[in-house]
Each structure stands twice: as C-alpha cells, then as structure tokens.
Amino acid sequence: LYVTEALKEGAVVGCSSNQAHYLRSVLRLQAGDPVTLFNGEDGEWLGSIDGVGKGWASVSLERKLRDQAASPDLWLLFSPLKRSATDLVIQKATELGASRIVPVLTQRTNTERLKQDRAHATAIEAAEQCERLDVPEVTEIQKLTTFLSDWNEERLLYVCAEAGIADAVSKVFAAHQMDRPAAILIGPEGGFTEKELAFLNDRSFITPVSLGPRILRAETAALAALACWQSICGD
Ligand code: SAM
Numbered sequence: 001l002y003v004t005e006a007l008k009e010g011a012v013v014g015c016s017s018n019q020a021h022y023l024r025s026v027l028r029l030q031a032g033d034p035v036t037l038f039n040g041e042d043g044e045w046l047g048s049i050d051g052v053g054k055g056w057a058s059v060s061l062e063r064k065l066r067d068q069a070a071s072p073d074l075w076l077l078f079s080p081l082k083r084s085a086t087d088l089v090i091q092k093a094t095e096l097g098a099s100r101i102v103p104v105l106t107q108r109t110n111t112e113r114l115k116q117d118r119a120h121a122t123a124i125e126a127a128e129q130c131e132r133l134d135v136p137e138v139t140e141i142q143k144l145t146t147f148l149s150d151w152n153e154e155r156l157l158y159v160c161a162e163a164g165i166a167d168a169v170s171k172v173f174a175a176h177q178m179d180r181p182a183a184i185l186i187g188p189e190g191g192f193t194e195k196e197l198a199f200l201n202d203r204s205f206i207t208p209v210s211l212g213p214r215i216l217r218a219e220t221a222a223l224a225a226l227a228c229w230q231s232i233c234g235d
Contacts, residue, residue, distance in 0.1 A: 001019050002040075003038075007037060007061060008042070009061060012060050019057060020056050032049065035049060040068075041068060043067045043133060044131075047060055066133065069133065071134050072233075074181070075183035076098040076184050077102045077184065078103060078104065079188035079218065080103045080105075080111050086114065086119070087118070088219050089219050090122045090123055092222070092223045094122075094130070094135070095129070096230055097132070099136055099137075100137050102183075103142070104147060106144050106188050107196060108190035108192070108193060109188045122138075123136050123138055145196070148200075148203060151203070153205045156176065156181070157185055158172060158183070159207070160209050164197075166208035166209050168210055169228045172207055176233055184229065189218055
C-alpha cells in the first residue's frame with residue numbers, strides 16, 4: 001500500500017478509506033494480518049494490521065523488506081484522450097516504469113481537462129499492483145510547445161511519429177546513451193500538425209521514432225513505446 005507518512009520501525013501508519021475498504025472488504029484482512037507499505041522514499045516495509053474498520057485502518061511497521069531503488073528516469077508525454085484511454089495510459093505507464101507522466105496539449109488534442117485526483121489515484125493503484133516502490137508524478141496539463149521551450153536539453157525526447165522518415169524504435173533505443181535521461185512523446189488521435197512537426201524537428205534534443213508499419217491508437221503507441229524502452233534500455 002502507498003502511504004505518505006515516514007516509514008520506520010515501530011511506526012503506526014494510517015491508511016486511506018479506499019485502502020481500508022480494500023483491506024477489509026476485498027482482501028478480507030483482519031487485525032494481525034500482514035501488509036506491505038511504501039512511500040516512495042523509505043523502501044518497502046512489512047507491517048501488521050492493528051485494526052481495520054469502515055473507512056479506517058492502521059498498520060504497525062515491523063521491518064524493512066526492500067531498500068528504495070533508484071527509479072528509471074523516463075518521462076512519458078502524451079496528449080490526453082477519452083477518460084478511459086487516459087486512465088489506461090496512466091496505469092500502464094506506471095507499470096512499465098515511467099517516472100513522470102506529462103499530459104500535453106497539442107493542436108489536435110480533443111480534451112483539455114484531466115482530473116488530477118483521479119490520475120494520481122490511478123497511478124497509486126497501478127504502483128501498488130505492480131509492486132514498484134514509488135508513484136510517478138502525473139503533472140498538470142502542459143502546452144506542448146511551451147513545455148518544450150523550457151526543456152533541459154540533457155533529456156533526449158523520442159517523438160513517436162508514424163509518418164515520415166523515422167528510424168525503427170529498436171534501432172533508436174539501442175543507440176540511446178544510457179547516462180542521459182529520456183522522454184517519449186505520443187501525439188493525439190489526429191496526429192501532430194505540420195506546424196508542430198516543424199517545431200519538433202527544430203529541437204536539437206528530439207529523435208523521431210517509428211513503432212512499425214501500422215498506425216496505432218495513441219494509447220497503444222504509448223504502451224508499445226514504453227514496452228520497447230523497458231526491453232531495450234533496461235529497468
Ligand atoms: N491520423 C493520425 C496521423 O496520421 O497522424 C494518426 C495519429 S495516431 C492514432 C496517434 C499517435 O500515436 C501519433 O501521433 C504517434 O505519436 C503515435 N503512433 C501511432 N502509430 C505509430 C507508429 N506506427 N509509429 C510511431 N508512432 C505512432
């Protein structure tokens with residue numbers, strides 16, 4: 001379970017009401033049962049449930065199970081989609097190890113809203129499920145061009161672009177310099193506009209990437225790119 005409190009031996013930690021519901025009604029756990037906790041900083045801890053009721057649960061920490069490992073430094077930039085597709089991208093990007101998820105507004109982005117609480121809750125649930133020990137930040141929506149104008153050029157940006165002369169993802173990721181942080185950008189359902197492509201191509205830190213001969217839905221493209229990154233570039 002993800003909590004925000006500090007984790008150390010002997011600490012008693014409170015759970016959210018959703019977590020209490022999950023412990024009590026889904027897992028049917030009771031006082032004395034073991035659970036594991038993480039907070040993104042102090043590693044993974046084994047605790048035992050002190051008590052669990054409707055809307056509350058508390059856990060006493062016993063011992064550390066895993067140290068906090070350094071997370072991969074890979075951002076995912078994507079244009080927000082319909083609600084369920086956005087949820088899917090956040091869930092899968094968390095499972096596939098993205099360290100930061102940045103919804104970006106492009107000229108053809110159809111939805112300009114993203115419920116921050118829901119996005120954060122989706123990332124927490126996915127992190128708990130896949131047993132990573134941190135939760136990726138899901139930022140507020142950023143305007144793509146403004147966001148890239150402030151970009152730290154040390155971070156390489158791989159732009160998934162289905163048309164044109166992009167090299168295959170396997171070739172591009174295999175050539176990634178592992179000491180440089182990276183980000184992957186996925187366009188909206190309608191694709192990038194010519195103006196955006198020209199803007200992107202003017203940046204020294206971008207490399208276009210092809211994910212194969214078929215046009216993928218944006219959510220499929222996000223998952224495919226992240227899965228390729230994980231298999232080629234490691235963690
Ligand atoms: N009609 C749009 C077009 O032709 O530009 C299709 C956009 S596609 C549904 C949504 C996004 O997924 C694209 O902007 C791109 O980032 C990514 N994508 C889809 N298929 C891809 C592929 N084969 N290679 C690389 N990126 C792809």
